[in-house]
Each structure stands twice: as structure tokens, then as C-alpha cells.
Amino acid sequence: xxGHSKWANIKHKKAATDAxxxxxxxRVIKEIAVAARLGGDDVNANPRLRLAVDKAADANMPKxxxxxxxxxxxxxxxxxxxxxxxxxxxxxxxAAIVVDCLTDNKVRTVxxxxxxxxxxGGNMGAEGAVAFMFKHCGQLFYAPGTDEDKLMEAALExxxxxxxxxxxxxxxxxxxxxxxxxxxxxxxxxxxxxxxAEVTMKPDAETVLTGDDAIKMQKILDALENLDDVxxxxxxxxxxx
Numbered sequence: 001x002x003g004h005s006k007w008a009n010i011k012h013k014k015a016a017t018d019a020x021x022x023x024x025x026x027r028v029i030k031e032i033a034v035a036a037r038l039g040g041d042d043v044n045a046n047p048r049l050r051l052a053v054d055k056a057a058d059a060n061m062p063k064x065x066x067x068x069x070x071x072x073x074x075x076x077x078x079x080x081x082x083x084x085x086x087x088x089x090x091x092x093x094x095a096a097i098v099v100d101c102l103t104d105n106k107v108r109t110v111x112x113x114x115x116x117x118x119x120x121g122g123n124m125g126a127e128g129a130v131a132f133m134f135k136h137c138g139q140l141f142y143a144p145g146t147d148e149d150k151l152m153e154a155a156l157e158x159x160x161x162x163x164x165x166x167x168x169x170x171x172x173x174x175x176x177x178x179x180x181x182x183x184x185x186x187x188x189x190x191x192x193x194x195x196x197a198e199v200t201m202k203p204d205a206e207t208v209l210t211g212d213d214a215i216k217m218q219k220i221l222d223a224l225e226n227l228d229d230v231x232x233x234x235x236x237x238x239x240x241x
Contacts, residue, residue, distance in 0.1 A: 036073025138180030
């Protein structure tokens with residue numbers, strides 16, 4: 001992948017995420033409610049809920065909002081009942097896209113997702129069409145210059161599954177998605193602050209897009225991200241500027 005800079009893409013993605021802060025509260029509230037409904041309202045006994053509450057803290061969400069979302073999910077307060085649904089499809093050049101939604105109206109959601117795909121040259125696929133190309137896991141990136149030996153020792157001791165290095169001298173730590181919060185906390189206590197850290201769908205292989213293809217692919221991703229029912233959008237596309 002000549003000219004491809006993982007660190008430039010990480011910074012771009014982080015900037016794009018920061019720009020969507022206004023929507024993050026809404027999405028996290030939904031996730032908290034669903035996590036509490038499915039796994040109970042005890043944060044310490046419900047890894048998914050703990051991860052959602054950690055996201056809320058990262059987004060500077062008031063604790064009262066978090067508490068109400070947990071109570072709604074646990075049935076202690078009235079509120080919408082959201083259902084999880086995943087859509088899969090293809091973007092430009094056959095790049096894979098996975099779209100995770102929480103919705104109270106599946107008919108509306110599927111119509112909006114299908115339209116976002118087709119409007120900009122993508123195609124919605126059947127269930128299971130591309131999800132097998134991804135691994136659901138925790139992913140933490142550490143910048144070039146990080147002490148490799150110390151990071152590797154700390155990460156493996158904290159329960160990481162793997163520590164990968166790249167050509168630019170950076171590091172990628174992978175872990176089970178439900179171990180993510182604990183591992184991140186342990187690494188921070190050991191002095192390692194991640195450039196970016198998230199629970200994600202990590203692609204087995206990447207598709208690099210440039211020029212017009214990159215522009216078209218970004219339009220598909222933006223259209224999907226802007227849908228109210230969409231929680232997360234994952235792709236194996238690397239969009240070169």
C-alpha cells in the first residue's frame with residue numbers, strides 16, 4: 001500500500017468522530033438502554049453496559065442522563081424499546097460495509113439504509129454477506145516511538161490477545177471486546193495513552209480507494225452515518241486523500 005499512512009487515517013477518523021459529538025449522546029443513550037435491558041442494570045456485572053457507560057463518560061455526558069437511560073432499559077422508566085439490527089453491503093470497488101442500528105421501526109430503518117447505499121453507488125447485501133470479513137474486537141493504537149517491549153509486556157499482562165507493529169513504527173493492541181475497558185484502564189495506569197481506542201469490527205483485509213472512488217465511498221459512509229437509527233458504520237475501505 002504505497003503512500004498509505006495508517007496514522008494519517010487514524011487522525012482523520014478521530015477528527016471525523018469528534019465532529020459528530022452532537023450525535024454521540026443520542027447513540028450512547030440508546031446503547032445504554034439496550035445493554036441494560038439485555039444484561040441487567042449492574043454495570044459491574046454487565047460488560048456491555050460498562051462499555052456504554054464508559055463511552056458516555058468519554059463524551060462528557062451528565063450522570064443523570066446515564067442513570068435515566070439505565071433505568072429506561074431496565075424497565076424502571078417508560079421509553080422507546082429499541083431493537084438491534086445489522087445491515088451489510090458493498091461500497092465502491094466492492095469494499096465491504098457493516099451498519100449496526102438500534103431502531104424502534106425496522107421498516108423505516110431498512111428503507112433509509114437501502115437508500116443511502118443505492119444513492120451513491122453502493123449495494124445492500126443479504127445478512128452475512130460481508131460480516132465474516134471482520135472481527136468484533138477491542139482495538140487500541142499507540143503512536144510510533146512507544147517503547148515496544150514495555151507496551152508488549154504491559155498489554156499481554158493486562159489480557160490483550162495480540163500486539164501488532166506496523167511499518168511506521170506504531171502499535172496496535174487487540175483484545176476481546178468485553179475486556180476492552182479493563183485493558184484500556186490497565187494500560188493507562190502503566191503509562192500508555194492510546195492515540196485512538198474503540199470497540200470495532202476489524203477487517204481481515206483492507207481495500208484502498210483513491211481519487212473519485214475515494215470521494216464516492218466517503219459519500220456512502222457519510223450518508224449512512226447521518227441516519228438517526230445508525231449506531232456504527234464499519235468498512236474495510238481505506239480512503240486516501
